[in-house]
Amino acid sequence: MTNRKGSSLVRPAAPDLEILGDRVTLHPSGYIEPPEKPQDGDRERTLMGSMARFRSSPLEFLREVSLHVSGTGWRAYDDFIGQPIFYPGFSEQMIAAVLSAPILQKRITELATKRIAVEQKEGLLDINDPLFDAKRTQRKAALEYSLHELCERMTGDMICKMESKPFIRGAYYFITQLLTRAYHQGIHVSSEEVLRLRAVAKKAAEKKQSIIFLPCHRSHVDYVSMQLICYRLGLALPTVVAGDNLNFPVVGSFLQHAGAMWIRRSFGGDMLYTTLVQSYIDTLLQGGYNFECFIEGGRSRTGKLLSPKFGILSFVLDSILSGRVDDAIICPVSTQYDKVIETEGYVTELLGTPKRKENLADFLSASSVLSLKLGRIDVRFHEPWSLKQFVQEQQLRATGVPANIDTKEVDDRTMRHKLLRTLGYKVLSDINAVSVVMPTALIGTVLLTLRGRGVGMAELIRRVEWLSERVRAKGGRVAHFGNSPTSVVIERGLEVLGKDLVGTVEGLPEPCYYAVDRFQLSFYRNMTIHLFISEALVCASIYTRVKRGGGRDNQRISYEELRHQVQFLSQLFRGEFIYPTEGLEVNLDNTLRRFEADRILDLVRDSEGNITAVDLSDAERAAGRENFDFYCFLIWPFVEAFWLGAVALIGFTPPTGYQGDTWLDVKKCQDSAQLLGKTLYHQGDLSYFEAVNKETLKNSWSRFEAEGMIVISKSQNGKIPPKMKLSEDWAPRRDNATSHIVPKGRLWDFTEKIAQSRIEGKNRRDGATVSTRVLRLTDTIGETLYLEAMDDANMDEDDKAPLKRKQKSGSKMQARAQL
Known part of the structure; x- marks a missing residue:
């Protein structure tokens, strides 16, 4: 995307390779790096002819099919980098x-031995029998043989079977x-990244080491595109970890x-299956097979x-830590789309509709989607x-002594656990570092961050270019x-x-564009x-003062108040976002200085240069x-x-005089929170319909659980759904006269702390609105849950035992609440 007159020039990055069927085309860079010098205007170069279509060119189509079947040229896939698979x-x-x-x-022997002990205890094996030792040995051998057969069957169902090159x-x-x-x-x-990856792959192949591709996951197309890239560019195809929900007739066998x-x-605590998966991953990594x-x-x-x-990642890490595998190469991968095929289905799921089980009919019906033009x-x-x-560096950081991997430590x-978390978040950080922001993401971001119903083309261009500059200034790629x-x-x-996502109003001096489906956008x-x-956390924290209105002095926020709110929001969203690693104080000061340089904020300093207060700059107000x-x-x-x-939690306060079990069904609670959100949105007390999506609500409750x-x-019984309850220290009290929830206490203050950074809307400044109508609404929904809980109170004592143990341990966690 070209820059407007007067903006900074851009530095040429490595050219892109466009893979489109049989055609590979060299392009100028698909992203713009931070400014240095002008582009040199690389010209596109087509390396191979485009793929023919049967309707437009049947003879050429049949010729290309024959080339693939016979394996002519690069299609033979004979000279790929990596370990041999296809035989x-x-x-x-x-x-x-x-x-x-x-x-x-070892696991099979261990399980067989444990079973022998059970049978001996139950009297199935008589220790006083003169032939006890022989029978015990015979029975153990039979058990081991049975377990071995089971493992063989499970392994055959699990492993990938890339053994036919014509099929590939x-x-x-x-x-x-x-x-x-x-x-x-x-x-x-x-092209630069591909050349670097091929060089690494050659060294890895010589050392018989695996490359572990760790991509982000937004679509089923992710693993398809990864396999196509590896095939077309001559890298050994990786074995891809896939959930068995995709293993349905026809498609499952094809993918395997x-x-x-x-x-x-x-895995449900299945020790044998867990060990089997570990054994397979060990075997792949020991053989130097690529993995994804x-x-x-x-x-x-x-x-x-x-x-x-951390499931599969923990298996990979264990292979290295145990010494069963010497080393493996990690390659984080970012996959970005102009448009993701499944977004419409995602919205349906996020609004509470249960996810449908994958099946062949749905797979075939997706062919209509394939006729769409979804970009690149x-x-x-x-x-x-x-x-x-990586492991050695983490040990060095922990101990200060360079050494080989210390298996005891x-x-x-x-x-x-710490090592695994560090590994996981490092990979996410690396993915973010190489991600490319697509034009559709820029457009969607602009349309959802402007006040008003729509935007003209001139303003849309201006804001997209401004956002592009901001992305590059933060080290991102556009x-x-x-x-x-x-x-x-x-x-x-x-x-x-x-048009289903972005609408256009014609017949005006210039076209006006507006978000049709804000949730999907x-x-x-x-x-x-x-x-x-x-930047978002800082601005939302400053907004606690800006929303008060009035003069500049009334909207100014002290540095300490700002830091406190930023810390609160950072802790609140700790499981939702990935933060820079420098720490709160450094991140806050760096962000404030960037805002000052961009003339968005004015920083008030004392005589020693320390920031004491912050407010909006005159330029930003103008x-x-x-x-x-x-x-x-x-x-x-x-x-x-x-x-x-948080508001939904308030509704889980037990009714006055309630004598039943105060544990509630987690799924029903989540459904009730979504119902509450939809009601508040349509009544005007919630500004964003996407706030009712179940994934973010689940994340919020995970955070609340972590804080006690x-x-x-x-x-332990898988048929009994998870249960939840409010911790006693956080539960609001009820008015003895009216039985209404009293808008006071720890949970109420916590909810109000979040509300300080909410966008203004209908009655937003009137706290009485929340303490009356909203509270009574959530209380009504909560009462329904407790009535349903009473109907479930007939569970036996064995089923209730885990809940009672959890209740006792929960009281110990309450002191951990930091928010």
């Missing part, structure tokens, strides 16, 4: 290697035909032979990075790094399209988003929020607070969601 018997050899793993054999060639052609119909501008990668390994969504899993676990339904999931996919690879070296559970002017790029982005806005989270409001608009939906989560505000218990 008959590969699956059988992999199964044999997994089953012979010492840790699995055909799969590549078939998937490329489908994907390039939807993403008609292909897959873009950085194309690289998927199936694992259960939950999603650092976030499931797909992000909100557009922003989710907190890391941008995939970026962070510089790969050694996992073993890392056996400590606390140390392992996608662009050669030397196309901003207006052309915006028009293209609007076309990709479509927020998915694209959330792709930029990680860059500005520090501009109608447009930049300050932008940062507030970014985080206000999340402030609203956490405020809603609520206690959640999961029963």
Whole structure:
């Protein structure tokens, strides 16, 4: 995207490779780096001809199909970098290697021994029998054989079976035909990053080390695009960790032979299965086979990075820490889309509709989506790094003594957990560092951070260019399209988003654009929020004074008051966002100084140069607070969601005289919170409908649980749903005369603390509105939950036991509340 007159020039970065079917095209860089010198105007260069379509050119289409079937040229996939996979018997050899793993054999023996002890205790084996030793040995051998057969069957169901090169060639052609119909501008990668990755892959192959690709996860297209890139650019295809929910007829077998390994969504404490998965991962890493899993676990339904999931990552780390695997190479990967196919379905799920189980009918019906023009996919690879070296650096930081991996030290559970968390958040940080902000994300962000119903094209161009500059100033990357002017790029982005997301009012002096589906459009806005989270927290904290109105002195906030509110919000959203690593004080001061340089804030200093107070600058006031409001608009939906989560907790206060169990069904509580949010939104007491999305509400309650505000218990019986209750120290009291909840106390003050940073709206300044209508509404919903809980009170004492234990342990956690 070109810069307007007078703006900074840009430095050329490495050119992009566009992969579109059989065509690979060299482009100018797909992102703009911080300014230094003018672009040199790299020209596009087509390396291979485009893929033919049957309807337009049937003979050429048939010729290309024959080239893929016969494996001509690069299509043969004979000269890839990595360990050999495609040969008959590969699956059988992999199964044999997994089953012979010492840790699995040890687990089988351990489980058989435990079962023998149970049978002996139950009298099935008589210790007084003269043949006891022989029978015991025979029974143990039978148990071990049975467990071995079970492991063999589970391994065959789990492992990927990439053993047919003709199948892979055909799969590549078939998937490329489908994907390039939807993403008609292909897959873009950085040539520099690809060359670097190939160099690392060559060294890894020589050392028989695996490359572990850790991508973000926004779409099912993520792993498809990754496989296509590796195939087209000559890298060994990775084995991809996939949930067995995708293992349905026809599609499941296809994916397994194309690289998927199936694992259960939950292991449920199954020690044998856990060890089996560890054995398979050990076998892959010991053999130097490339590996891929999603650092976030499931797909992000909100557009922003989710907190890391440590399941598969813990297996990988254990392989290194135990010494069973010498080293592996970590490669964080960012995948960005002009438009994500599944966003409409995500909105439905976030609003409370249960996720449908994957099936073949839905998969086939997706063909209609493939006819859409969804733009392009941008995939970026962070510089790969050694996992073993990472562990050693963390040990050096902890002990101050350089050494090889100390297996005794890392056996400590606390140390392992800390190491795992550091690893997970480092990968997320690396993904953010290489992510490219797409035009659709810029447009979505601008449309959702402007006051008013819509925006004209001239203003939209101005704000998109301003946002692009802000992204680059924060070290981010902005996608662009050669030397196309901003207006052309915006028009293209609007076309990709479509009329269902962005509407147009014609017949005016200039077209006016407005958000049609703000909920779905927020998915694209959330792709930029990680860059500005520090600025958003600071502005939302300053807003506690700005919203008071009046003169400048009335809106000025002291540094201490600002720091306190920023700290509160930072703690509140600790599980929601990834913060810079410098710490609160440094981040706050750096952010304030950037705002001062951008003429958004004025900083009042004492004689020693220390910041004592902050207020809006004259320039920002003259501009109608447009930049300050932008940062507030970014985080206000999340402030609203956490405020809603806290208000919903107030409604879980037991009714006066209630004699039943005060544990409530977690899912019913979450559903009631969504119902409360929808009601408050339509009544005007909630400004953002996206605040009712269940993922953010779940995150808020996870935060509240960590601080001891609520206690959640999961029963040993899987058929009994999780239960929750308010901690006694946080539960509000009721008025003895009216039985209404009294708007006072710890939870009320906490909720009001969040409310200070909320956007003004209907009756927002009138605290009585919340203490009367909102409280009575949430109380009514809470009463319904307690009535339902009384109907469930017939559970037996064994089922109630875990809840009672959790209640006792919960009282110990209450002192931990920091918010």
